[in-house]
Amino acid sequence: MANLNIQKIKTKNLTWIDVSACQPKEMKYIEQKFKLHPLHINDCLSPVQRPKLDVASNYLFMVLLFPVYNRRTRKIISSEIDFFINSNTLITIHRGELSPLINFFNLCQTTPEQKEKYFIGSPALLIYELLNRLLAACNPILGNINLNINSIEENIFKGYEKRMVKEILIAKTNVVNFRRITQTHRLVVSKLLEKSSLFFSPGQLRIYFKEVIETAEDIWQNLETLKQTVEAIEQTNNSLISFQLNDIIKILTIISIIVLPISLIGTFFGMNLKFMPLANQPNAFWILFSVTGLMILFLINYFKRKKWF
Known part of the structure; x- marks a missing residue:
């Protein structure tokens, strides 16, 4: 693995393999080393997949998308994580865009106490903590969208209706993209809970992942509120612009x-x-x-x- 973008944390109970550059040479090594299905390897190499959970004979394959805020374009894009999971191994494959994953891996790698805390028994606790951190990272993005919408609302009533048309479009696009990225989180995690009895104790997963599903539900409810708010603001702005045009005419x-x-x-x-x-x-x-x-x-x-x- 010396020339590959692959890192490993190994204990007597559990191994976490992290692939931070989804390239053919890395995927070929992973496929041969862990006997992974070629179709799942192709899924990892393909452009962004839809979130899903597949059951193979010796592992679970899970695809999830998470939002990333691009400060330059001020837009939300999706970043994919592919998971290969069995009773004693977790493989994560991504493109190095998600800091919560990178930071958590580095924390476990450099801090013996954290490694001891999360690398016990099956990968269930490790997956729970990783998903929990990834979902928690959605909150600052939600907060940023909310601040942007509040700023748009204030500027509309200051008389900057025409200037706000572009800002409303950006906010609306971000909400739509965020919803598209996260809409299946609850379904996929629920399916993981259902299918993972092949490799984990169902009791373990039920305790760990109930909170993950609730967090995903909270994020979705916040997105619903933001969607309704930005649509109401857009309608108000259009009405004000229409009123001004009618007044001029x-x-x-x-x-x-x-x-x-x-x-x-x-x-x-x-x-x-x-x-x-x-x-x-x-x-x-x-x-x-x-x-x-x-x-x-x-x-x-x-x-x-x-x-x-």
Whole structure:
């Protein structure tokens, strides 16, 4: 394993193999060493898979996705972890994007007390702690989305509706991606609890993974709330923008109607006809000016009574 991105923690009861670069050479070694099914190896090498749990003759194969926040793009992307599990071995395969997994492995590797705490009996306790840490890492991302949504709401009511359209799109996309990533966590962990009696004591798993399922449920409920909130904010923002556009159209319409009498009178008296009303009247300009002014005042008063402005 010297030239491979593979690390190992081994005790008399349990071995944890961590593959931090899912490349063909690493996967070939893992396949041959632990007699893994080629289809599962292909699943690991393929682009992001859907979360699932498969039962093989000598192990369980589990795929889970977890959210990663990209600070540069401000978007949430998914990161995959593949698990191979049997009675005394845990293999984790990932692409080095999930710090909770990396930090926990390093902690167990460098701290004898932690190794002694989690490397007892079957991998059940180790898997529980790993999943618990990965799910706990979702909370800061949820908090960041919530802060972003609150900021959007404040800016909308400060009059920055148009600027917030892009921000709403980012927040909505992040909530949708987060939901897509985590929607099957409860189902997969429940299936792990159901199928793992082949390798573990069911009592052990029921104690450990009940909390994991509850945590996944809490995350899903928070995402439901965020989804409803961002949709309500989007609807409010669209209504405000629509109201502003309608207001602008109304003002332009009023101006057009007010200007219309001036245009009509100007067009009429601009005709080059032999006999024109007021043609020989010395005060013709002021008469026309007064008539036009009265018409404008009448229209303004009419619009005010109709509460158009």
